[in-house]
Amino acid sequence: AYVHSNLLGFVTLLESVKKMEPMPPVIYASSSSVYGLNTKVPFSEEDRVDQPASLYAATKKSNEMIAHTYYNIYGMSLTGLRFFTVYGPYGRPDMAYFFFTQRILKGEEIQIFEGPNGETVQRDFTYIDDIVDGVIGSLESAPPSVKGEAEFRLFNLGNTNPLPVTTLVENLEELLGKKAVKKVVPMPATGDVLATHANVSAAYEAFGYNPKTDLKT
Numbered sequence: 692a693y694v695h696s697n698l699l700g701f702v703t704l705l706e707s708v709k710k711m712e713p714m715p716p717v718i719y720a721s722s723s724s725v726y727g728l729n730t731k732v733p734f735s736e737e738d739r740v741d742q743p744a745s746l747y748a749a750t751k752k753s754n755e756m757i758a759h760t761y762y763n764i765y766g767m768s769l770t771g772l773r774f775f776t777v778y779g780p781y782g783r784p785d786m787a788y789f790f791f792t793q794r795i796l797k798g799e800e801i802q803i804f805e806g807p808n809g810e811t812v813q814r815d816f817t818y819i820d821d822i823v824d825g826v827i828g829s830l831e832s833a834p835p836s837v838k839g840e841a842e843f844r845l846f847n848l849g850n851t852n853p854l855p856v857t858t859l860v861e862n863l864e865e866l867l868g869k870k871a872v873k874k875v876v877p878m879p880a881t882g883d884v885l886a887t888h889a890n891v892s893a894a895y896e897a898f899g900y901n902p903k904t905d906l907k908t
Contacts, residue, residue: 697750698757705761714836719753723775723815723849724803726749726831733890736773736845745882759843766838770829775849775889779819787856791863795871803857804878806885812856812878814884815849818904822848830897849889850902856903900904 701719708714712732726734728742743749758769794801804812810872834842860871878885894900 693747693750695746698753701754701757705757705767706838708767709761709765714765714767716770716830716833716836716841717758718759718770718772718776718826718833721771721773721845722751723773723847723889724884725752725755725773726887727884732779732886733851733888734773734847736847736893742775743882744884748882755845762841762843766836766841768834768836768841769841770833770842770844770846772825772829773845773847773849773889774822775815775817775821775847775887777817777819782819783855787837787862788859791860791871792867795869796865798869798872800872800874801860801862803873803875804883806878807877812883813853813888814856814859815851815853815887815889816859817848817850817889817902821850821904823901825894825900826893827865827896827898832898842849844897846894846897846900847889847891848894848900849887850905851888851889851891852905853888854906855883859906 706722708717724745725740725748726738727744727748729738731738740752743752755771758771761767762769778786784790791801827847834840864870893901
């Protein structure tokens, strides 16, 4: 599914844009997953991203490489946004904050992952309203798809304040008025990373991106 949607779907979109006159600038969703096994934090757009930890991450890195190809050959203006653990209304039902909530309310066990040496899993939780501000800012600042003016851009959109997943659970317990049945287990070999942390200085300089919502709020 990742290959079909993220690769075939993306190329199909860019082929359609290529035929438009004039070509519009394109803003597309990349992911913090592209940082893969990178251990330097916070993650910066200048960091190497050639060690993906999952197939999903590999397809998102491929998106960025394909985007650069269309920029280079056709003068298409492309901006990739590396989203960091987005949460909020209308989120995917398979996200942790949804299924944790459901299981806590039902009194069912939830699993808390830890690293191979007992490390705490942390995520740079980013509220959807901050992401929307970033998407709009990137679109409004995008240069035209004209050779000599077009740009290939990449930006991190995160909160810049990584928190343990256990903090998310504690917040849910407080809001629901019910304690979770927790079980700490080793992180499965599915390509997840221990921690994410965004450096958003490039997005701030380009279009004033400044996340305002913390996880507690």
